[in-house]
Amino acid sequence: MSERINRRFTITELHKAGHRPCEIFNLLKHRGFKRSTVYGVIKRYSKAPSLADKKRSGGPRTARTKSMVKALRDRIRRNPRRQQKKLAIQLNVSPSTIKMALKSDLGVRAMRRGVCHMLTTKQKKNRVIRCRGLLKRHAGESYKNILFTDEKIFTVEEKFNRQNDRIYAKRKSDIPIAQRKSNRSHHLGSVMVWLGVSLVGKADLYFVPQGVKVREKNYLDEVLEPIVKPIGSTLFKNRDWTFQQDSAPAHGAKVVQRWLHDNVPGFISSQQWPSASPDLNPLDYGIWSKLEIMACSKSHTSVESLKQSLLKAWGDYPIESVRAAIDGWPSRLRSCVKAKGGNFEP
Template sequence: MESERSAIIELHMAGKSPSEIFKLLNIAKGRRAFIYRTINRYKETGDTVDKPRSGRPCSVTTSALKKVVRERIRRNPHRSMRKMALELNISRRAIQKVVKRDLGMRSFKRKKVQFLSGSVKEKRVSRSKSLLALHAIGVLENTIFSDEKIFTIEEATNSQNDRVISTSVSAIPDKFRYISRMKKPLLLMVWAWVSVVGRTPLIFIPPGVKINAKTHQELVLESVVKGLSQTMFSGQQFVFQQDGAPAHTANTTQDWLKHNIPNFIHKDEWSPYSPDLNPMDYSVWSILENKACSVSHNTVSSLKISLGREWEKIPQETLRAAVEGFPNRLRAVISKKGSYIEEMTRQSLPNSSY
């Protein structure tokens, strides 16, 4: 401790700012205030010795305790701080101080993810490498990323940060306190595509229609995708992408694409179980749902109007940023050896405050 204080004062006398000292000495983030206190004490007293204080010295959060807690977390990071406090016969607050302030750690929520077998991971790596190679030579320059999503009339919520400010629980009005849920809420299936240069209007699948190869070809491919060569991409090449849904990978669908779309990502070229590679999944649908479903809707018609209105409001710059994140995600899959790249999802979401 004294050596740290001496180093801080030496750097301070050399004209270094507190933030520069923080970086140079690599002091733990939770002890940033320690630098300021040391400098202020030196200015006041000309020394770094602690001022006389009331109360007894720290006897709980000792070096030995820090070592024990660090080792327990290393063996099993899925630990409860409350249980550790009981096992070590100290307060929960003391454990929290050690974990956050001294060890520089914090707790994270576990995530439910799709199971990925070894063979699936291998395919994700090999196909990501192939797609990245095609992207590097400009083959995927005008890629259209497409997807379907089911929306409900219920309010969309985020369990991580959905909070209500009030003096007490009983003081919260019911409409803010509770989120209504139904056993069988009304549904609406939507299809859309995005690219760096534009998007399609939302395609609403009629209620009761089961999406199979035949209906997918009639409602989406024939009516929307087929005419792109003469409309948005007139005179330009584009590449059509869709995921591994059964309606997409059916032989009749692949044959239709071969005869009608000059360039498309074949079912054996797209990585399996990879919503983390499709901008619609890892970004665009979330942006739309947060806006259009911020409140519940009474009818499917109301939901449809809200979706269409908010879809048009999303800036093209936001969609472009989502699409341009695709090659970086391919690299991330390769780097992670085909495993999950969910931690990248939040970091790479474009700014959706429009």
């Protein structure tokens, strides 16, 4: 008796015993039975009480044969990065045959490739050592008192996702060109934004003058003194907290590290934070992209318009999303250690 007949027999026997279809599915789903299979067999059995296959019409397969499916499987195993049109040409079948074979015979689906940070062997070792240090230092719930900070440049252009942005119409000509195209310019107006977030709350959004990120004196005068220093009383209400920043040149300068030692209760030094690690900063992996979508859903006519949109978007940004990103930070440190400092899936 074939596997297909065995499955039908199991379903019909349970049905004869008085079990309802939903009960049969719950009993068999751990064995790989699909809900549609259970309901389909019962419906078919009620019309014709036979377990045998129905008589099929048409001739034998000529394109989606076993040998073709095997050749397709071997190609996918050697290199999963494939194009269906090229596979169809290589195997001398139609693109629709390839599509059906991938879905029905091989049970695979197309997945979007992502991008990740390029890491050297030295950087990977550095990430492991520093992630372990951060896990040890911020064990338990002490990470909840960290102020995570970062800077990002926003432009007046619309945030455009080439793969997912779609427009719907019967004909392309029905849609105005302004809606069909996303404008791009060689001379962009832009602004640098500084943000700080913690589980306690969101710091105010600040627009940073150009050059601050690479010049320690500007960083001290424009960010640390006027923005970071008051946060201890405004956001943390004079409780103990820890300041975090990435490994940008201005951040690692001796004068900056000395200022932090003298002016904040605790901080993660440039020797403690993993370099080349945007996947470990909640702002990078969980906040910036969403904020950009909110603020730059359409292009702006001026930098001032962009600034007003960013301020409104940050004001509307839900604190629950901020806290969710920060709560995922310890598990990301552990995932980085498990991946031996390489790229990882959170």
